[in-house]
Amino acid sequence: MGYYLNAKAADRFFQELAPEYDLYAPVKMKDDGMFSDTDTVRYGKVSKAAEIVFDEKSDYSFKEVLLPLSETLFFFTENQIKEADGRKKGALIFVRSCDLHAVKRLDEIYLKNGFEDYYYKRIRDKVKFVLMGCKNCFDDCFCVDMKTAEADFYDLSMEPDKDGYLLDNRTEEWDDLLQELCQSKPDVTPSHVTETKVRAAVPDHLTLDIAEARMWDEYDGRCVGCGRCNFACPTCTCFTMQDIFYSDNGKAGERRRVAASCMVDGFTDVAGGGSYRKKNGQRMRFKVLHKIYDYKKRFGYHMCVGCGRCDRICPEYISFSGCIGKLAEAQKEVEANDAE
Template sequence: MGYRLKPKYFDDVLSALSKHYDIMAPALMPFETRHSAQEVVGYRKIESLKEIVVDKKTFFSPKEILFPPRETMFYFTDSKIRESEYEEKNKIILLRTCDLNGIERLKNMFLNNGDVKDNYFKRRFESTKFWLIECDDGFDSCFCASMNSNKADSYSTAIKFTEEDILVDSNDNMFSELFKSYGVEEDYKVSFIEKNKLEVKVPLSENINPAVFEHDIWQEYIKRCIACGRCNTSCISCSCFTTHDIIYDDNKRRGERRRVWAGCHLDNFSIMAGGHDYRTKNGERMRFKTMHKIYDYHKRFGKHMCVGCGRCDDVCPEYISFSKCINKLYDIIEKENDK
C-alpha cells in the first residue's frame, strides 16, 4: 500500500525523521568545484523537499556516505591501537536504482569478499536506510538496463516525485506509519526503467581472452586519457582504497592510519614496494578499469561491477565515454568469436 503526500507534509515527515536520521539526498553542493558559477549536484544532508534535486544527475555518487573519501581506521600510541569510533547519526539515503545496485556491488567487495568483513563499511551500511527515487526517463548517459541494474528490491521505501505531490511506498513499518499519518492512501508501486536511450552490449565473459589486452583499442586511450581520476571518484562501484600512516608532528610515537580512495586511473595506483610502476600508460589504466568493471568482478560475484549510472561519461573532461568503450569492445570480441 502506498501513500500520496503533499509537499508540506513530506517536509513534516522529513523533519520528524531528522530527530533520528541524517537525510542524505541529491542536492546543490555549497561549493563550486571545477568552474566558477557552475552548480554542482552531489550528496549532502538535507532538511526539506525543496533542497532535493531530481532533474539532474549527481556529479559524485552516494558511495561517499558509506565509504568516505578519507577515513581514520585506527589510532596508535606506542604499542597500543584504538579503532576509530563511529558516532554519526543513522542515515537515510535517497538514491536511484543504479546507485542502490552500486551499493550492493560495494557490499560484495567489503562484506562478502572472503572471511573478513570490513568493519568501517559495515557499521555505516548497517545504520543506513535506502529510499529509492523512481526514475522517469533517466538521463542521456544512463545505461542501467544494459547492465541489469534497472531494477532493485533492497530498498526500504520507494518515492516518486511528481509535479504536485510525492508518492511513497514503504516496506518499513516505522516509515509506513509516518507516511500514513501525513498522507492519503494510494495504490502506488515503484516502476522501473525498461530501456535507456543508450544501449550497451557487454561482451560475454567466456568470449574474453587475454589477446584483447593487446588490442589496438587501448592505444586511443593512451593519447586521450589524462589520468585525472574523475571516472573513479564519481563511480558508485569503485571501491579501491589505499592506506596512509600519519605520524603526528608533535609526537612521533603517535599517529593514525587512514584510508583514502584510490583509483586505477590516478597516478601511484600501481606503484609497488621498491617504486616499480607496472601500469604507467593511461590506455593500460582504461583497459584495467574496463576489464574490472565488465569481466573480473563478474567472475567472482556473478554480476558486472558497472551498474550503468553513466557518471564516468558525464564527468570526463576529455569526453571519453565508457559506454562507447564497452560497445567497441563488444564489436571486437564478438567479431573475433564469429570467425
Template structure:
C-alpha cells in the first residue's frame, strides 16, 4: 500500500527534510555540457521535485555523494593528527534501480571486503535512497541482462504524475510528514527489456587474458579514465598529501583520498620504475574481467550493473557492452 499526494505538499516535506538532509538528484545544468550550447544532467542538490530530471539518465552517477571526488581524511602537524569532520547533515539521494544495485557493490568493497572503511561508513549510515522508476529503457542500458533492472532495497519510491506524486516505502521521516493523502497501490516502474543486449559466456575463464581481442584497445583507448569516473561501481583512489605553505610549523597539512582510474597512465607505477599493465589493451582487459569475472567469483554477482554510462561518455566510442559480447569469440579463439 502506498500514498498519493500533491507535488506541492511533497515539496513542502522536502523543504522540511532539507534541514536534516542534503537532498541530491539528477538535475539539468544548463550550458554546462560538453559544448557551450549543450546542457548536462548530473547529480546536484535540489529543493523541489521540479528541479529533478526524471526523464533523462544522468551522465554521472550518485557515487560522488558517498565517496567525494577529493576527500580530506585527516589533518596533521609534526605533533598531532586530527581526523577530518564528516558531513553535518545526512543525505537523501534519488537513484534508479541500476544505481541502487551499485550501492550494494560499493558496500561490498568498503564495508564487507575484510575491513570497514571509517570514512565511507559514516556517510553511508546517514544516507537514504529514494527510488526513481524507469518507464522505458535508455539506448545504452543493459540492466536487464545484468539483473539490475529491478530492486526492492530502497527507503522510499517516488513517482511524479502530473500535479500529484505517488509514494511508497518505509522512510519514516518522509512518511510521517504526509497529510491529507489518498491510500493507493503503488508499484515501481521497472523496465523488462533493453535495446542493448549482452551475453557473458558461461565458460569465461582467465584464459581469455591471452586472446588477441584486447589488442585493438591499444589503438582506440586514449587512457582518459572517463569510463571509470562515471561508473557507479568503480572505487579506485589514490592518496595525496598537501602541505601548507607559510605555516608556523613545518610539515603541516592534510591527507586526501582522490578518485583514480585503472585506465590512466601511471596508475600502476611502482618504486624503481616498475609498472604493471603498461599498454591500454591490458588495462581494458583488467577492467572488463574485474566487472564481469573476478568480482563475481568473490561476491556471487557481477560488478557491472549495466547502466551504460561508460558507453555514453567515451570520446573514442568504445562500447563496454560490445566488449562484453566479444568475450564469446575470445574464448573460442583460445579454446580453438
C-alpha cells in the first residue's frame, strides 16, 4: 500500500520502529574516504530519514550487517563451549535493487547450498529490507545488463519526493502506524533505471577453456592484491576461522568467523607449504569466473549484480565490467588455439 509521509512523519515512523529494529542505511562519513580529506558513503545506524544518503551510491554494501567482518561464534574453555549471543533486536536495512538481489545470492550460498548456516540464519531471520528507488543510474552501475535493476521482493520501499517520502509497504504490521502518520495514500511504484552508462554483456557461449586465455596475464602486473574489490562486493561470501586464545588463560578463548578475500596472499595456502593461484592474474580469473560462470552453472543466474563498487574502489582502476567485456574475444582466442 502506498503512503506519502512528510519529513516529520518519517522521523516519527523511525522512532516507532526503533524499539524493535536497528535501522541501517547509507550515511556520509566525513574524512573516511580512500584519500585524505575525502568522505565516504557506507552503512551505519540511522534514527532520522534525513541522515540517509539517497542521491549517492554507497562505497560499501549492506553486507557487514548480515556478515560481520569479524563475528564471534562461540567461547571455549578446557571443559566448556558457550555459543555467542546473537542479535537481540531485528534490523531494517535500506538497500538499492542491486543489493536486494545480492541478498538473494547470499541466501543461496548460506542457506540453500547443501547446508543451512546457523549463524547466518539467526541474523537473517531478524532482518527486513527497505528498497531505495533509483531515479538515475550511477557512473559505475551495470545493473540492467545483470538483470538486477528491478526488485519486487522488499518489505518496504522508500524514496524522497518533494518535501517528504513515498513509501510502498508490504509489511502488514506497519499499516496501522503508516495510516496514522501519512498525509496521503498515492499509488507508489519504486523508481528504477532502464539503461546504464556502463555495459557488461556476458557471452552466452563461455566454456572453461576461457581459463587458458592470455587476458588474465594482464592482471599479474596491474592488480596489487589488496582485496578491496572483495570487501566492497555485496556477493562475496568467503571467510576464514580464527581461534583467539586469551593471554590470562591460554586454554580459553573464542572462535571467530572473519571475512576473507580470494585476491590476497595466503587465501589458498594449504598444509605442507603449498599455495594455489600465486599470481594475481590467476586470482582475478578465479574471481571473475566464479561471479559469471561457476555460480550460474549451479544456480541459473549470475552472482554479480552489477553494482559497480569493485570498479570504483580499485586503487589500480581495474574494471570488472571491462573484464567482462574482454571475454568474448578471449573465448574466440582459446577456440582458435584448440582448432590448430
